[in-house]
Amino acid sequence: MNKQQRDNVALRVVKFYNLNNNDSSKTYKHFTEEKISKSTIKRILSRYRSTGTYATKSPSGRPMKQKNKIAMNKVKKLIQDRPNISIRKGSAKTKIPKSTFQWLAQKKLGFKTYKQQTVPKYINDQEKRAKKGCMKLYEKLHDDVVLIIDDETYVQQDNEQVNIKQYYRAKNKNDVNDKYRFKAKQKFPKKFLVWQALDDKGHASDLFICEGTMNADLYLNECIKKRLIPFIKKWHSNSNVLFWPDLAQAHYAKRVTDFLDEQKINYVSKKDNPPNVPQARPIEQYWAICKRKYAEKNVQSNTLSNFKSIWKKIANEVIQESGKQLMESTKKKLRLIGRNGVLETFKK
Numbered sequence: 001m002n003k004q005q006r007d008n009v010a011l012r013v014v015k016f017y018n019l020n021n022n023d024s025s026k027t028y029k030h031f032t033e034e035k036i037s038k039s040t041i042k043r044i045l046s047r048y049r050s051t052g053t054y055a056t057k058s059p060s061g062r063p064m065k066q067k068n069k070i071a072m073n074k075v076k077k078l079i080q081d082r083p084n085i086s087i088r089k090g091s092a093k094t095k096i097p098k099s100t101f102q103w104l105a106q107k108k109l110g111f112k113t114y115k116q117q118t119v120p121k122y123i124n125d126q127e128k129r130a131k132k133g134c135m136k137l138y139e140k141l142h143d144d145v146v147l148i149i150d151d152e153t154y155v156q157q158d159n160e161q162v163n164i165k166q167y168y169r170a171k172n173k174n175d176v177n178d179k180y181r182f183k184a185k186q187k188f189p190k191k192f193l194v195w196q197a198l199d200d201k202g203h204a205s206d207l208f209i210c211e212g213t214m215n216a217d218l219y220l221n222e223c224i225k226k227r228l229i230p231f232i233k234k235w236h237s238n239s240n241v242l243f244w245p246d247l248a249q250a251h252y253a254k255r256v257t258d259f260l261d262e263q264k265i266n267y268v269s270k271k272d273n274p275p276n277v278p279q280a281r282p283i284e285q286y287w288a289i290c291k292r293k294y295a296e297k298n299v300q301s302n303t304l305s306n307f308k309s310i311w312k313k314i315a316n317e318v319i320q321e322s323g324k325q326l327m328e329s330t331k332k333k334l335r336l337i338g339r340n341g342v343l344e345t346f347k348k
Contacts, residue, residue, distance in 0.1 A: 003056060009036065010044045010054040017045060068104065071096050075104045079111055117346055120276045127342055133274030135338025137244065141331050145240045149330070150197035150205075150228065151283045152214050152248075155291060157190040157307060162295040192307055195223050196315065197231055198283050200331070202324030205231035207315060209308050216253035224256060229263060243267040247275055279345045280333045282326040289318050 091101040168180045197205040245251040278284040301307035336344040
């Protein structure tokens with residue numbers, strides 16, 4: 001009988017005792033008929049008369065063995081020193097069974113298991129430059145400044161090749177059809193290049209989609225001249241604009257920067273551009289949502305024109321649903337990174 005069950009019996013005994021004008025003999029007779037021992041009833045009534053409470057102070061369940069108390073301290077120290085240690089290695093290190101190690105860690109010590117987050121890897125002075133660059137960028141974003149971010153991504157023609165997590169449910173995996181159980185991966189899948197620009201108000205430029213890879217000429221003529229400039233004129237002709245490309249080589253080719261200077265487009269200089277901060281560029285999340293929706297489509301895009309049609313519908317849908325919400329957090333993320341470091345947004 002655990003503590004909860006003992007307390008429930010004690011409560012019934014005390015209630016009966018009070019309802020019958022504190023008649024002990026009547027209480028004994030009533031509960032002994034329920035196969036509750038007289039000594040148990042005596043202890044309950046004695047505790048109630050002396051303390052005024054029916055509840056016991058003893059903990060629930062059996063007392064922990066002394067060897068488990070010693071083991072618990074070992075487990076606590078080990079996990080605090082090495083939070084990522086596995087149950088198998090932890091049990092071997094403390095020389096206790098795996099089931100006991102897990103029981104002590106979870107049930108007795110209250111440790112929870114969390115998935116390790118994937119974050120960008122910074123080399124040399126990248127982390128320092130990223131923190132400094134984000135703070136400089138944040139300081140430029142006054143209330144009258146509109147931030148515009150552009151980016152390109154590559155999307156597999158076959159939507160089944162898009163890299164997203166997929167699951168299936170079964171009582172026995174051997175009973176599941178192979179098409180659900182396995183995900184076929186092509187070695188060199190055909191890809192399309194997709195470019196777009198977003199502003200911090202949730203507006204999006206026209207898409208540029210093609211086969212092949214990005215280079216300076218393509219970026220200047222198709223992305224900047226034909227799409228970015230008309231986008232700025234349409235939405236921000238009377239606003240102060242700050243354009244933030246990533247550090248791809250094509251984005252800072254001399255002919256590209258010369259053209260931006262001619263058009264008097266204020267952009268983040270290469271030396272001030274924070275490297276490797278996808279966590280501060282919501283357009284990365286935008287791509288991820290679009291790709292997930294594309295992967296969920298049952299229609300195959302066999303041609304470039306077919307892919308353009310499908311992707312345009314998806315992009316418009318995501319912009320309508322999430323564009324503003326995604327982009328309005330940019331300033332806050334830049335501030336967090338600039339003040340507290342590159343990993344701060346992941347902690348939030």
